[in-house]
Amino acid sequence: MTGSQKWAAYLKTKEVKRLMIELKKKWISNGHLTGKITLNNISDKEKRDIEGIMGIHFSNSLNAKDFESAITQNPVFGDCDIKEILELYFGTKLITSKEKKLIKKNEDEFFFESLKKILDDINAISKLYDWLIDVQSSKNFGYKTIQRLRKSKPNDIITICSNVFEGIQEIIQNQNIYPIAIFASKISGNPHFLDRNSGDGSTLFVSILAYILKEDYPTDSKSWYELLEKANLIKDEIAGSLAIFNIHLIRNNTNHQGAEWCYKYKQPFMLAYSNLVDIDKATTNNNLVYVVENEMVFTTLQKEIKDSDIALICTSGQPSLTAQKLIELLVKGNNRIFYSGDIDPEGLGICDRLWKKYPNNISPWLMNKDDYLASISNEEVSAQRLSLLDKIENPILKETSILLKENKKAAYQENMISIFIDKLLSR
16 A cells, blocks of 8 residues: 555544645645645544644644645655545545646537538538637637537537538528428428527527627527528418508419408408418509508508508518518519608617618608607607617608607507508598
8 A cells, every 4th residue: 555545544534524625625726735724613623633643733724735744744654645645535536727727628629620520511601610710719609508518418419510500501591481390300300499498409500690690699589589580480481471451462473362352352461471482573553552560550540541552561560571571572563662660769670671671662651750759658768778779870760769869758650540541541
């Protein structure tokens, strides 16, 4: 038996466990024993045993190096090493904090190299390489998710990352529109792979998508599916439907008869994305379309204009892929689109983004300063939401946003029903 083994066995018979724990911490932190150790509420037995080992009076503190010297310079058990003694006492190999960091760094570098190889194998787009460099340096956009996967699914992480990378590559490069479940099944074999809260695979996919699209990581279910929709991934071909009235959908020079029969009976047509798959263009009788955000406003207006040829759309909030496709078809048909939404940061933002995308075809409607004052509510708008107005560029909306910032109160379409009706009927 070596001197270190004899000391470890001897120390296990003494009341020195608390001291040994502190010595172990010192070694891991520094790679050697240094500094002072204090033991509070020391028992009489601890005091006697420590004094017996060190051969000096002990109250409740000692120098770690002095304890090491008392052991290594004691000839009773022969030559020994304090690190070996600590390892034998605790039954584990000691690795310093510095060594642990170096090991982790080397493991991280090897792991990220393996991720780079996946990108090389699929001939990845540059944006995926940019993400990989950024996630390694900034530790954002999915870094924590990757680390969780490395711990919880070490045998599956390469497969999961491959599925995610190939999915991102597909959706960004080809711009095809997929129902989420079908796309998820295509890239992973699991139709629920991209469902919110379905696991780290979906979290990683959305983190990378947020990075590439320059969007914030979604914090709730609504923003989760809105982000996927921006990448042309829809819940299904029925979700995101919108109500339209007097808009003609043309396929091979023939009007969509389902929509036309609805108008014949003076009813709106509920448009799903599947209705637009093979539509060539969308037209109106006078090349004018009015868009409202609110369902109740749409229903009221449609009843008032049912005997006219006025074209009307209800987006029900954020424009879905169905709404975006319809607007694209209307712009292609050279229609003039007048958009009206709630006068709050989100509503102004939607209108501004549509105007920036189609500046020659889309104009704000009933969203100027006077309209804001005519429909203002008592609902306070938070400073965080008001900061969204800094991005507004449309001149009319910019003036309205200044007034909104001053009043800090939102305005809603429901408060302008009579004005909407007068504007439409007197056009």
